[in-house]
Amino acid sequence: MHRLLLRLEPLVWLLFGQGILIGTMLLTPWLLVVGLGVPLGLVPAEALAYDRAHALGSNPLGRLLLLGLVALPLWKGAHHLRSLSVDFGGGSRDAAVAALLYGLAILGSFAAVAAVIRL
Amino acid sequence: MAPSKPGRTRTAAPVRPHQFPFGGRYAAYTLFDATGLLYLLVGFVALRVVWALGSGQAAWQEMLRQLGHPLYVAFHALCLVAVVFVAVRFFRLFPKAQPPRIGPLKPPPRPLIQAMLYAAWLAVTAGLALVLGGGLF
Numbered sequence: 001m002h003r004l005l006l007r008l009e010p011l012v013w014l015l016f017g018q019g020i021l022i023g024t025m026l027l028t029p030w031l032l033v034v035g036l037g038v039p040l041g042l043v044p045a046e047a048l049a050y051d052r053a054h055a056l057g058s059n060p061l062g063r064l065l066l067l068g069l070v071a072l073p074l075w076k077g078a079h080h081l082r083s084l085s086v087d088f089g090g091g092s093r094d095a096a097v098a099a100l101l102y103g104l105a106i107l108g109s110f111a112a113v114a115a116v117i118r119l
Numbered sequence: 120m121a122p123s124k125p126g127r128t129r130t131a132a133p134v135r136p137h138q139f140p141f142g143g144r145y146a147a148y149t150l151f152d153a154t155g156l157l158y159l160l161v162g163f164v165a166l167r168v169v170w171a172l173g174s175g176q177a178a179w180q181e182m183l184r185q186l187g188h189p190l191y192v193a194f195h196a197l198c199l200v201a202v203v204f205v206a207v208r209f210f211r212l213f214p215k216a217q218p219p220r221i222g223p224l225k226p227p228p229r230p231l232i233q234a235m236l237y238a239a240w241l242a243v244t245a246g247l248a249l250v251l252g253g254g255l256f
């Protein structure tokens with residue numbers, strides 16, 4: 001398992017880095033509008049009316065952005081939590097923790113692909 | 120990759136710094152890593168939202184109703200704080216991590232790289248917020 005993690009490290013670091021950079025850039029407007037603006041009444045609810053939201057999300061660029069919005073933060077989260085686990089608990093459980101966290105990120109990423117395909 | 124055979128240099132056992140995890144500079148370091156939990160959770164929440172959008176109008180309306188729950192609002196407010204913290208820390212770190220040369224080219228000066236990152240962040244945030252909020256399209 002440890003050797004496999006070492007082999008996958010360049011790929012994990014690529015997704016982790018993009019999770020920080022692109023994930024952060026996509027999450028900011030998402031949180032401002034979808035997470036806070038509409039629920040708090042600061043943005044008109046019509047902005048997220050079903051027909052409009054579906055039209056925005058289902059075009060090719062919309063699907064790509066939604067895929068990045070969902071999948072990339074999962075990899076940032078998984079890798080940083082793994083790092084936190086090593087810092088607090090040492091490396092003895094690292095392989096199991098990494099398998100669990102990256103497994104979640106992989107599952108979430110595949111689910112994100114499915115979610116944007118079915119839009 | 121691990122070396123093919125162990126090196127000859129003896130290494131000391133790792134020792135945890137006495138200021139870890141919340142003393143001195145370790146506080147920001149630990150918090151930066153801890154934002155991973157929020158990123159992981161908000162990624163799955165966003166997945167739920169996108170899935171609901173693909174499940175039809177009724178599911179979408181129900182999702183929007185759930186997003187109005189105070190717990191969701193508080194969670195998203197906390198995530199926004201985490202995202203801003205990550206951006207500010209990462210944009211300060213990123214220029215320092217550049218190699219001295221990229222092929223024949225030298226990277227731009229650090230302040231310029233940092234300014235470009237902030238400009239891109241603001242442009243993406245303003246552009247997508249306008250689109251999502253109904254100001255564009």
